[in-house]
Amino acid sequence: MTVLVFLDPAYPDGRPADAGVPALMINDLGVTRGDGIFESLLAVDGVPRKPDAHLDRLGSSADLLDLRIPERAAWERAIATALALHAGDAGPTGRAAVKLVATRGVEGAGEATAWVQVTSAPDNAAQQKDGIRVLLLDRGYDSLAASRAPWLLLGAKTLSYAVNMAALRYARANGADDAIFTSSDGKVLEGPTSTVVLATERNGVRTLLTPERRSGILAGTTQDALFRAAEAAGWELGYGPLVPEDLFQADGVWLASSIRMLVPVRSIDGRGLPFSETLNAELVKLADAAL
Template sequence: MTSPAPVVLVFLDPAFPAGRLADASQPQLLATDQGATRGDGIFESMLAVGGDVRKLQAHLDRLGGSAETLDLVIPAQEQWRAAIATGVAQHRTQHPARSSAEDEVVVKLVATRGPEGADSPTCWVQVSPVGALGRRQREAGIDVILLDRGYDSDVAERAPWLLLGAKTLSYAVNMAALRHAHKQGADDVIFLSTDGRVLEGPTSTVLLAHVETADDGAGARTIRRLITPQLDTGILPGTSQGALFTAAKAAGWELGYGPLEPQDLLDADAVWLISSIRLLAPVNHIDGKEIGTPALQKQLTAELNALYAGVQ
């Protein structure tokens, strides 16, 4: 039941309280599973560093929220925790990291609506290596294009059947947007609403920073402000953005929540796409226009990375 590939699978299974290990190189899903035939299910992607999953509770909570939005009944958080622990431990045993700097794995949680007619979800945990591309982009930054997401910024409240704010398996549009960006020579996408609001990346949350000097009579001081789009536009609540905001606030940053427009991105001192695996990816260009100044971007990125490193 062990896998030669660097992917470990653990299925949630009532007969196996710690989860059922399965061989990722062998078929494990029925062809009639509604995850495969209709993208009908939910997921989370998390980073484990040195064997510890970061922001585990926030991800389990968001998985629960997605399940509720899709009317999916999924196993209790304890069962997910047990399967995650099994998967991470197995991966560390089978594929030990070559160095502590590389001791990172992706932990993906998936819950589908299960096989047609079965009325019970298929749930599993996948543990796999972190891709080299994401690591490079943390360092080198990314070029981004703005793309229309097709929805206006009010639709989420009006039309809950659109499942905005749930992290579903129906990701074909997100993948198509990334392919569209790659064809244009860009690395990633920031989606806009039809009414011109900044939304999110296909797999990330948008952050921007402003640094200004204020003098309130007691002498000049530097104000650093971290801003992200407001949630009621139907974007996914970012677990990484949430954790970073908490850490940044404790370190004296001011926080802000959109509405944001493209010009706000162009006027920022730095822009990032933040997500659980790639972490903070500095945005160098948007639609070919340089963002901020390289020196300040580098400094702010280092500062936020240091703050984020303290996130549990």
């Protein structure tokens, strides 16, 4: 079941719409140019996880695009309406994927089109338990491009995801499950839909690391929640810069995202990585508690 709720000033709690019929104008700039932003978050038993973090990031993306979107309270009400409709008469149960979307709207209208979509979340239990195979793929720009060329919108979660999806198709066509982007100057960036997390233990000091955000990667909400919980549990934290060899030297590598949560990486470019079921379970528990 797919639930669709538009943010509409005439409907304070959102305007429900039939997801099975056309709902966008053909000249909406989100359709014709990919000019818009989105967020994806997980809801468990009808309760969204870390909605504030996702709404913060939605606002940051809107700022980078000079895009005026509905106020935060309107999003919160629409999310609540959509989740209530998705639960239906049976009550809120299970895991749901919540997607927030805002486009620049119909060309010339000067008003954003915004909606909340809720579907059942996919079952990622097998990947979370068994891990995934990953390829390193060149993203095509260096690690300083974000500051040098802000018009590239690096660090914004835009609707222009064709490159990200192409990277996933390439990885799967070449015997892998996912990808990790690297910069043209050899720095580790992020996955097409995820944040990279490394764990190391050196001289009794346990550290979690992630690539530095100034390299133009998206700020990871799941990674951030995990880091906060890990720091409280005694872990040290690090924020890059990282190079591919750091991945192979780590005691474990994960891809973190809102829907899949933490997925261990078992190999990169066909080269096996260390994996500890105990460490994996510990980090999954920390992330789950934090979220």
